[in-house]
Amino acid sequence: MTVREHxxxxxxxxxxxxxxxxxxxxxxxxVVTEARNTDPTVGKEYTTVAMDYGDIDLPGGDRLRLYGSPGQERFSYIWPILLAGAEGAIVLVDGSTDVDTTLAGQHLKAIADTAPTLPVVIGITKCGRTDDPLLPH
Structure with a gap:
């Protein structure tokens, strides 16, 4: 049996x-690479400054390797490096605030430029509250 890594x-x-x-x-x-956040516009104490990494053993002996990228534009140079050899990408967008389509678009553009045929899933996080801007009132 051949073990595959994803x-x-x-x-x-x-x-x-x-x-x-x-x-x-x-x-x-x-493994996470968080440091104190220096962006005062984001109400978050820590932020990823390199990449997160975790793996999951799958049935049959296969392994899923997850790489979390830093979100800030100043770390965009690492996005193509992380995308090399990927079988898919997940792009998350915070649904509890006004969606910053420019920055989410930069992540999607990095994927399109680096791996144009890569399957992508877009996930909207932090939804479910009555004040979420993405939910109808």
């Missing part, structure tokens, strides 16, 4: 939940 990259703007997703799927066993 690489998925989790991308999206700062605060969208990338680290939380990787940590949750790996049951808290992911």
């Amino acid at each position: 690489k998925i990259v989790v991308m999206g703007p700062l605060g969208a939940g990338k680290s939380t997703l990787v940590q949750t799927l790996t049951h808290g066993k992911a």
Whole structure:
């Protein structure tokens, strides 16, 4: 039996939940690279500054490798590096605030430029509250 490894990259703007997703799927066993956030416009104490990494053993012996990218534009140089060899990407967008389509679009553009045939799933996080701007009132 051949063991296969599957690489998925989790991308999206700062605060969208990338680290939380990787940590949750790996049951808290992911490696995270968080540092104190220096962006005063985001109400978040820590942020990813390199990449998060976690892996999951799948049935049959296969392995899923998850890479969480930093969300800030200043780290955009790492996005193509993380996308190399990926089988898919997840782009998360924070649904509890006005969607910053420009930054989410930058992540999608990086995917289109680096791996134009890569399957992509877009996830909207932090939904479900009555004051969510993406939910009808």
